Amino acid sequence: MPCTHINHMSDEDVKSWLNSFDTVMTDCDGVLWVGAEAIQGSPQVINRFRELGKRVFFVTNNSTKHRREYKQKVDTLGFGGDLDEIIGTAYLAASYLEDCGFDKTKKVYVVGSAGITQELDDVGIQYLPIGPDIGVENRDLASLTVDLDPHVHAVIAGMDLHISFTKLLKAASYLSREGSIFIATNTDAQFPMKGKEIVVPGTGSMVAAVETAAGRKPIILGKPNPLMFEIVQKRHPSVKPERTLMIGDRADTDILLGKNCGLQTLMVGTGVHSLEKVKDWETSTDSEEQRLVPDKFADRLGDLLDRIKDL
Template identity: 75%
Template sequence: MASCKKVSALQKEQIQAWFESFDTVMTDCDGVLWTGSEAIPGSPEIINRFRALGKRVFYVTNNSTKHRREYKDKVDKLGFGGDLEDIIGTAYLAATYLEDTGFDKTKKVYVVGSSGITQEFLVWFFQPDPDGHVELGNHGHLKLDSEVTAVIAAMDLHISFSKLLKAASYLSRPGSLFLATNTDAQFPVKGKEIVVPGTGSMVAAVSTAAGRDPIILGKPNKLMFEIVQRRHPGVVPERTLMIGDRADTDILLGKNCGLQTLMVGTGVHSFEKVEEWESSSDPEHTRLIPDMYIDRLGDLLDLVSHL
């Protein structure tokens, strides 16, 4: 039966052995490092402590609304540091997937998404008109681009009937490629009685209209880690620590790739939830149990002061 250890309950020798067991850190961002525009106390310091101890740190996020340059500005402003190549987002994954699979650069990609996606596409993209309006039964005037052979579905605050119509039409073409950045159902909003739809709702709309399923790029699917490995051949699964606040994306990515996992309690899932999974007989719940848990990532600072 899988079980999770609380880092705070470990002895100094156990913490040292744990820290010596990984060379690479992959960390989710929102809910782990920051909330909105504010760093979670202690998180910048522990990220820099990881580096001081010789560990490579990668920021991995399912958020496709920002280009890596925007994330670079944020991590610098909040004191986390790192290089542009340390940032792995789903907008970057989409462009990298097309590059690595030899997508024809004379063709175009239709994007149901934001500028975070299109800024990663230096050669191929076809940006939909955000204000397009179509009356049902009166869509014959719409012109489809003959060069579009792929569709990417991502977070789109301006999703519309027009975009769904175009995306589904392009996906009806033989051989067309259908990618989705991720399928997160909601954005967590603590303390407010509102539900913020996530990318998964946009992807489901396009998928339903098209009658086909996409290739999903983001967590918990393996591509995010595989990209890190391809760009940095020295990265070894069993010596990589995946840190996250959400079990069904962050921790499951770690499980899917054979990584060590650490959950923090500053985001979506709590230790109480982990305990529920530990007592469950459902094998799917077992896969969500992290190896380690800590209330807040910054709490590691005092625990590793002796290293």
Template identity: 40%
Template sequence: MDGGAAAIGLKGCRRVRGAQIRHLLDAKACFLFDCDGVIWHGEQAVPGAPRVVHALLRRGKGVFFVTNNCTRPRETYVRKFRRLGFTGVRREHIFSSSYCAALYLRDVAQVRGGGVFVVGCEGMREELREAGVPYLQEEADVPGATIYDCALSAGVKAVLVGHDDQFTFLKLAKASCYLRDPDCLFLATDSDPWHPLKDGRILPGSGCLTAALEVATGRKATVIGKPSRFMFECISSQFTGVDPAQCLMVGDRLETDMLFGSNCGLDTMLTLTGVSQLEDAEEYSRSEQSTKQCFVPDYVVDTIADFLPAFEELD
């Protein structure tokens, strides 16, 4: 075994480049990418990312995008990929937490009558509509309405929580009432605590709203998105031959993306263009707590553009 292959065999927060990445490209059949912080920042593609995705697809690799961003339906993602210069990305390649939540409600929970109370955005409702999952069509509350006098619907089968920039105390109170029924499912698109914005600002994530409802009800939500395994199960159920041993998960957040890969039996790669940095990964690697070892990536690159020289060598 040459030096590059030997380095690939040594796991645990290892920087890889050149020949080492080339061995990974040979060894892996499927590549799973987070979106924000990995292949784009807002409306700017990470330099080189469109070429990397195109090169993987041209070589017949399975390429999937796994995102906890529940605000957009998949069709909107397709348009964004095109707008940012990514070619060949189809809707079936995209697995968002809102899409997977709709699949869970339709295929696993098999919600039929009643409906789903949504604490979330229109993108979540659009995925539910497309999947044929009934949800409450709530009219605007009367000004000044409170939980003491507002209308509550009968037969609610599930409460689904995601990102909601129109979140109100009344929504929290209504969801809490529905979840007093032990047969009412409690689902969350994801548990992300926050997302980075410009100038050091942050946007509170879906996990904040879920935590509020967990405290109010004394119940724990079933999380659909990363780091739950369900998102990978959606991929493997729709695409035959997706072997965890031949998959690489590439992400920028240790507590979400790397843990997701670990939970699913995938090799993991941290790219340093997003939330987590090498120092964070090294700190986890030194921890004696076994749970924190699951946050440690197998490999580290500065950016997924580091793949490009390996493609040139293979051509």
């Protein structure tokens, strides 16, 4: 079906659409804020959703921050919400291990940052230290020896600014152990940097390196994979996919998550993808590109405020 621009909907259609969902899942950067600044109107729309009885969840593929950091940010920028309404991939990684009964006498090797280890702390799962590790660079590989911790039985791969040959070697070695668990927080290819002539590699590039070295596929937690929504449902059984709206700025993560889970979808034009791209996908003969088309589009989330403030 073609995408409908919010501006082209009648007041009655907007009211009907608003009544069709009880839960809102929204991406953060590019939808609610850019950097340290809220996008105009976004806090007011989120709070209006709550006034209308909607449950709001903040969902992000960013694994570098603990939910407490996001809680501080949503409070500072005026979005509000409870800690259990913030769903990040660092939290998902810890939750996945806890839910599958990971033996807490064992440890995790983390290719990632403190957001992951802090979430592991919350559920009492041990891990090896994070940070730079360049201990085996520039050595004769034929005579290489590395001390491996015998208690490591899981690897979590996320965004790691200290990615190195040593880390790939250790991750792959731990993943060669029988029964070891391989988790990837997400597979975003790049970190969007508008207005700069640089390309910032995303988590996906680091996950791919570990995957290639280990010769095995990870369990991928972040958008667009259904596990993110499944964990929301597990924690909050009243959430129904057909009555959930997914809001995002990026089609291949946010909108595709919605399509993969049977959610309603709304794209905003304040982040990665534009209305022009949506129109291209609508006319594409590629079925995968057609799946990127959202149900609704708004130039920015704040544009909804005038349409829903009096309902």
